[in-house]
Amino acid sequence: METVKVGQFNTLRVNRKVEFGFYLEDGAEGILLPKRFAPNHLNIDDEIEVFVYHDSDNRLIATTQKPKAIVGEIAKMKVVSVTKQGAFLDWGLMKDLFVPASKQVSGMRLGGEYLVMLYIDEMTGRVAATEKVENLMSNEELTVKEMESVDLLVYRTSELGYVMIINNKHIGILHGNEVFQQLEIGDKVKGFVKKIRPDNKIDLILGKPGYTKVEDESAKIIRLLNENNGYLPYNDKSDPTDIYAFFGMSKKSFKMTTGNLYKQKKIQFTQTGIQLIEQ
CATH class of the missing domain: 2.40.50.140 (Nucleic acid-binding proteins)
Structure with missing residues (x-):
């Protein structure tokens, strides 16, 4: 076997x-x-x-218990005890997960939550964890391509926006001006590769690429129209903040999606909003 x-x-x-x-x-x-x-x-x-x-x-x-992460995965976990040798995290099993002091960035505190990656300790053969996650990522040999859907984890913030871990393998940037939802360190989200630069730096976007995303958001707008008697008081003159608060999408996505629905003759624009066309 x-x-x-x-x-x-x-x-x-x-x-x-x-x-x-x-x-x-x-x-x-x-x-x-x-x-x-x-x-x-x-x-x-x-x-x-x-x-x-x-x-x-x-x-x-x-x-048969389900841990919060398996070897090779990254997850946010809470410290349940601290010793001179290291810290112990709650990973959803009867036995806590050990993080050696040498694998911590600046010392873990009791009750704190930290992003860690699980690995097998070569000396003991046991599962352990390290907080030094970014050092284990590499963009030298990429396993992703442009417009490919990927699993993302919010690693840390930066001047540009968010540093994201891609498929537990690579590092990429999610630019702040293209984020229209609340993100916290440790959040796991879906996205896609927008661009791969000559130095293998990766730009990312949340959601799905191309018209698949538009089709998904089209369904959302149709559903909201049906739930509101076929009319919504939002159009291309509405404030971006109001659009995001109601629809959960950027104004750019809203305009692209409603334009697509208009071409399909599913909605019409009024002076004050959008109206569902009865089929």
Whole structure:
């Protein structure tokens, strides 16, 4: 069988049942799935997806609990205890996640929330975390291209806007003048690659590329019109802040979307707003 991957989800076969749980096949003595985490009616030879990590006694253990992140992923987590050796974070499992002092940027405080990336410690083989995330990202060999949809994580703010982590691999910039929603450090959002510069620096945009985004926002405007008796008091003369507060989109997107709907003869413009055309 394949080697069990620590710090990740594995699909394993139930090898045997004991009073305190089930042992799952790992090619050796088996990995314990405690009874409290086993689903009802689990039987020998069944296959089950579990998360595998080390317990406090350095034994591999399986759980059906869902951690806040797996190895290779980045997430914001809260510090639950601090020692001279490092800090411990709540990552959604029975055992807390360790961040060595050497992997912290400026020292973690109790109760604070920090962005960390999970990795396997080479010395112990255990899952650990590091706050020094940006050093692990690289734009030397890109795995994305322009107009490609990507997963984004808000890493930090900058003079230009937001520094974003792309697919847990690369760094990009989301320019502040193109952001029309509230963002906080640690937020996970969808976006796409707007431009890749000659030095492999990446410019990003939230949402979906091209007319797919317009079609999505078209559906939103039609729905809002239906919910408001076919009329909304907004047009290209409306204040951008008012448009964003009601529709959740920029004035540029609003004008592009309503123009598309007008061409499709789904709405008409009035002196004070937009009117739904009955089909």
